[in-house]
């Protein structure tokens with residue numbers, strides 16, 4: 001059987017703001033260490049990463065009112081927003097999932113954090129779970 005996904009790279013969690021998220025997930029809360037923050041302009045999202053073994057918790061703060069994370073928070077409140085799988089070749093995986101009739105949220109992979117390339121699968125085609133595929137630049141294993 002082919003292995004399509006290499007690992008869960010991170011789990012994205014929508015928070016009202018990174019400070020309140022840090023209070024829950026950080027050293028004074030559940031006890032994870034924050035690795036860094038980054039503005040992902042393309043997604044209008046401010047992210048903070050908390051490594052856990054081979055994966056991460058990714059906290060997501062909306063960069064404005066009418067943005068994807070803000071709309072998620074309005075509809076569902078804070079909580080798990082997406083699961084991200086690392087893939088070797090994002091074009092091949094996009095083609096495979098399209099072949100299964102799944103809708104992808106953009107035509108081409110989009111720029112993500114740390115020079116990666118990202119695609120999202122429509123949650124209506126995955127039982128309500130937003131799935132992110134992430135291909136990392138070679139020589140960088142974040």
Ligand code: CO
Pocket residue numbers: 010012058082084132
């Ligand atoms: Co993500």
